[in-house]
Amino acid sequence: MASIIDIKIPRSIASALRLPRRNAKSQQRKVLKKLLNKARFTEFGQNYHFDQIVLSRNIEKNFQKNVPIFDYNKIYNEWWIKTLEGKPDITWPGKIKYYALSSGTSEAASKYIPITEDLLKSNTINYIKQLISVFGYKQANKRSLTKDFLIIGGATNLQKGEAGWFAGDLSGILAKKRPFWFQTFYKPGGRIAAIADWNQKLNEIVDNAHKWDIGYIVGVPAWCQMCMELVIERYNLANIHEIWPNFGVFVHGGVAFEPYKKSFDKLLGRPIVYVENYLSSEGFIGYKMKEERGMQLVTNNNIFFEFVPFDNCNFDAEGSIIENPEALLIDEVEEGKEYALLMSTNAGCWRYLIGDTIKFLDKEKAEVIITGRTKHFLSLVGEHLSVENMNRAIQDANDHFNISIQEYTVEGFPYKNYFAHKWYVATADPVNKEHLITFIDDKLKEINDDYATERTSALKDVSIEVLPPETFMKFMELKGKLGSQHKFPRVMKGKMLSEWEKFLETGQL
Known part of the structure; x- marks a missing residue:
């Protein structure tokens, strides 16, 4: 079987991968300018005078001055709801063809997060960068990347809206847009991935586990651990490497991995490489590089970041952001302080409060850790427990x-x-x-x-x-x-x- 890294990468992606390294501040200015230029003729861009902001002397500060901060409810009610009616050029050029359904960890109603072709292309670039980064790990088993990839995600079936768009789990959208050459390596395959019932899907994966040569697993730690435990139990194994001897890389995200690592290690026959990514429906935000403690923000692709100090001056007791909070640029942050993340993206998110809180470990490298959620903390009496x-x-x-x-x-x-x-x-x-x-x-x-x-x-x-x-x-x-x-x-x-x-x-x- 040919190695996945022998596949010829499309020229546009290869070009992006060879971008010269610049400091985060200049990378971010270029990203913002590109976003504003492309969206300036949208309804949102015209309303907030993107054409004037692009021509101003200080693009970043004028952008912050002219465009308000949005949470999901605000941007949905004022702007995104129009795209669901099939209207084009609202917050990003063209019609929105896909929406990722996301309910977070507490909200009951589904959120419709726009997914554009530009966003998917940017995410693909980041996936490939992350894949290549595995070679920087000393203990990496390079053969793992030539074997099957097991991606444990949601159902890939999508629902169709009246205006012709499709909505569902982000994994379903990615499955539709996955390059043809990846199908050779992709497990559990389209039929099993489309199963909506989690228990049925898990049983099918376990039933077929002995047929695959898994080298690379991607998913949320809790569900991947459950899957491996069931495989070990079904085939009466001492560890997962007895059935998948080339398993060498686990890519995870969504939650902190530390509480799971001890139980994860018990399932292994030898050490593997753990790679953390920072992926949300709104964009591919960052990933871990080599043995760094935190993840490096992707500052040169499709997301313009801002950082709101997560304190009593900018958030109320319930974790809701105040009107006109302080928002810092990437060169203005301080290491060790907690910030709520704002994102502007090529899917039509503008100064969007994603709900995550982060802390910079290394400002120069734009290296961060996720510390929690703006609404998920305990501070009944000022204990500020994150x-x-x-x-x-x-x-x-x-x-x-x-x-x-x-x-x-x-x-x-x-x-x-x-x-x-x-x-x-x-x-x-x-x-x-x-x-x-x-x-x-x-x-x-x-x-x-x-x-x-x-x-x-x-x-x-x-x-x-x-x-x-x-x-x-x-x-x-x-x-x-x-x-x-x-x-x-x-x-x-x-x-x-x-x-x-x-x-x-x-x-x-």
Whole structure:
């Protein structure tokens, strides 16, 4: 079988891959100018005077001055809803042919995120860059890239709208646009990938596992781990390498991998390369380079980034952004501080609040880590507990107790005229829950000064409930979010918290 990297890459993509390296600030200015030029004759571009912004002396600042910040509801109600009616040239030139359906981790109603041909082309460039980056890893098994690719994603079937567009899981859109030469390597193949029922799809993958020579797996950690566990069980294996000896690369994204790594390693016969990407329906944001701790933002392709300091000056207590917040450019950020991410893209997102929070590890390299979500944090009394803090505490608990916590979530609530946190963790390993919550509590005090302060005053109690992993999976199944890109929320609030508490009491939503 020919190596995937022997395939001739289209000239336009090859040219993009050979772009000379420039600093992030100049790359971003060029990206913004290109986006504004292409969209200046759209309804959005005319309304916000893109043609004048492009000709101004300071494009970035004039762009920020003239164009407001949008969250999904605002840009959908004012602009994107017109594209669903089949109207062209609204926020990006032409008609929108595809929409990725996304509900995040808490919202019930599906979001319709526009997917354009320009965005898909940009994403393809980034996929190839990421693939090539694997060769920078010292422990990489190069043969892995010549073997089958197993992509565990959502159903590839798309629904057709009245105006002629198609909508569905992003993996379904990518399947339609996947290059013909990739089909030779792609598993589980079109028929299995189209299955909507997650359990049926998983069983089909397990049934066919012995026929494939998997070298490269892509997917959300929880579902990929479940798949490998079932393969090992079905074929009575000691580890996954007994059936897939060339498995050498796992590409993951969507959630922090640290809580999963210990249990993942137990499934392996030898070390593999873990590659993290930062991919959303709105765009391919970044990926990990070599053995760096964080991911490098893609600053020279199709996304113009802005960074809103995630603090009380720019966000309210519920994590909603205020009107006219401070928004920084990539050369204005500081390492170690937390920012909410704004994106302008070639799919017609403009100053769009994606909902993620990040932290810069290396400003020069534009290297970041995802710290959480603007709506998924706990700060009942000023403890400012981020998902990053929680992940670190869980990872350290796994190491300390030699256990594997596969999922977790946390809620906050009033308690005896003060406040309390309650943790729910999923593990099949025996552990003393009192020792576990004491360790987690102490670790959070160590890494978060605000949390430590509040634990001596208003945050009076922290408790824990240890549950089997199947409990978390059953809840996601009842919510219709089993498999694919769905992630269990790390912080429970509002309607989902009510449903979770009812489920734990009755087994039903």
